[in-house]
């Protein structure tokens with residue numbers, strides 16, 4: 038199975054993502070051709086650079102806002118405050134200072150500050166000739182950003198406007214991400230823990246704690262780290278691209294690497310400021326990762342614990358077992374251990390916390406080695422018996438007759454179970 042793996046040790050922004058996609062092999066001309074289906078070619082120009090961070094060469098894509106290129110005196114670093122009173126629906130406050138050869142009667146209006154609200158972005162995408170899949174993927178990302186912004190600023194999704202580094206930059210980053218993902222045609226997208234950085238960043242709203250509020254909102258439920266000091270490593274756009282497209286966040290690299298792409302960030306940091314995206318072949322035998330969940334319990338009746346055990350199996354536990362332990366202050370207790378697949382963890386946690394007295398648990402991923410098994414049936418004096426044969430690297434290492442059948446033959450004949458085993462083992 039073909040998959041994409043995002044190594045986000047230096048986080049992700051919209052332009053780092055596009056750089057990596059182009060470095061992975063998506064043709065620049067193809068991206069430009071597809072983006073032109075938005076009908077916004079007069080508003081931006083793309084500049085692709087090859088550069089390096091710490092000697093690692095990769096790609097960097099800059100979106101040049103053609104409105105702003107000529108718009109002297111407009112500084113995007115201190116855009117405008119969110120509490121301003123722009124009316125994004127009324128006709129242009131200002132006429133555009135330069136004629137870019139398009140009329141202001143275009144169906145997409147833009148004003149001097151290039152604000153676009155969510156509704157307008159939706160209209161542009163829907164009216165474009167992009168494929169339905171690219172439209173859906175793009176809208177998924179935009180909806181995540183807009184929903185986060187709306188929640189933070191107490192607005193409705195339709196009222197949210199995209200303004201930080203210019204709406205055109207957001208559109209190219211988001212729609213470009215959808216175009217590239219579509220072009221790569223992978224079956225699955227995976228990502229590592231996402232580095233968000235730390236400190237404060239100056240946004241349109243003033244200084245914001247890192248992760249920026251929108252980034253934090255979008256990354257809910259995603260594993261993050263905050264190791265890099267005083268930099269914003271993941272932006273809301275990067276966060277939304279990951280949140281919309283990643284099927285599994287894992288640091289386990291159970292795959293063979295086909296190709297690696299590097300998308301460069303802007304600043305130079307102690308660590309290489311880039312995202313590494315890999316096209317990978319997932320191992321066929323790749324089992325979903327398994328977890329051990331554990332709780333020490335010293336205040337429940339055995340009856341209730343057995344009941345909880347049944348409920349845990351119902352909630353998807355692959356195994357549940359108990360170990361007697363002595364806790365601090367000499368308290369006898371039970372360590373309840375649950376083996377589970379990642380997808381079942383939430384339901385198992387819910388069951389554990391509702392059906393036991395535990396209010397916490399330890400969790401760690403485990404690797405399981407399962408050697409090859411083959412089943413065979415042999416004829417015996419008692420009747421047929423199934424054998425489970427286990428092989429390690431082709432060598433037969435264990436043969437086990439099926440216990441339930443032996444038990445049935447012991448009861449049927451009145452012989453001891455030891456005797457039934459003895460007679461069957463002679464045949465093996």
Ligand SMILES: O=C([S-])c1cc(C(=O)S)c[n+]([C@@H]2O[C@H](COP(=O)(O)O)[C@@H](O)[C@H]2O)c1
Nearest residue numbers: 186201202238240249250251252272273274
């Ligand atoms: O909605 C957006 S794009 C946004 C929201 C916030 C909030 O946390 S609120 C902050 N920012 C900052 O703008 C720049 C650029 O972000 P992009 O995702 O557009 O690249 C960045 O510093 C964000 O923290 C944007």
Ligand code: NI
Nearest residue numbers: 118119198200
């Ligand atoms: Ni605003």
